[in-house]
Amino acid sequence: MKDKVTFYHAGCPVCVDAQNAVEAIVDRDRFDLEIVHLGESSERLPEAEAAGLKSVPAMLTGGQMVHLNFGADVAALKG
Amino acid sequence: MKDKVTFYHAGCPVCVDAQNAVEAIVDRDRFDLEIVHLGESSERLPEAEAAGLKSVPAMLTGGQMVHLNFGADVAALKG
Numbered sequence: 001m002k003d004k005v006t007f008y009h010a011g012c013p014v015c016v017d018a019q020n021a022v023e024a025i026v027d028r029d030r031f032d033l034e035i036v037h038l039g040e041s042s043e044r045l046p047e048a049e050a051a052g053l054k055s056v057p058a059m060l061t062g063g064q065m066v067h068l069n070f071g072a073d074v075a076a077l078k079g
Numbered sequence: 080m081k082d083k084v085t086f087y088h089a090g091c092p093v094c095v096d097a098q099n100a101v102e103a104i105v106d107r108d109r110f111d112l113e114i115v116h117l118g119e120s121s122e123r124l125p126e127a128e129a130a131g132l133k134s135v136p137a138m139l140t141g142g143q144m145v146h147l148n149f150g151a152d153v154a155a156l157k158g
Binding site for chain 2: 059
């Protein structure tokens with residue numbers, strides 16, 4: 001079974017740049033890459049925050065949340 | 080010829096966590112991964128700053144500098 005990389009974003013320009021970088025480098029033979037748009041899939045917010053999400057874009061892998069540059073605070077994603 | 084991912088760090092705990100994540104996910108069949116410790120290799124600082132480095136840890140790929148979390152400002156690396 002493959003390990004997983006989850007990329008969280010909100011469609012912002014900073015997010016798109018980071019997404020392009022992550023999509024480019026991830027080894028798809030060893031990792032499934034899931035892209036989650038938290039603006040459209042707000043039901044995923046609790047899971048993301050529980051895993052350490054503070055801002056987008058960010059990626060979660062091996063239980064570790066890695067924030068990539070800074071697009072938006074997670075608070076801005078809450079309606 | 081492979082593309083390149085350059086990971087810049089300064090040995091800080093935040094850097095080590097990010098390095099582990101990057102080392103885990105990068106597709107080595109398509110990318111050469113270079114790890115640069117800017118505390119030990121300060122001669123690489125000008126190149127890194129020219130490519131957009133503001134803080135460590137960060138990775139450069141496809142001409143794009145992606146800052147990962149926040150360990151230290153680049154100013155702190157200048158003796």
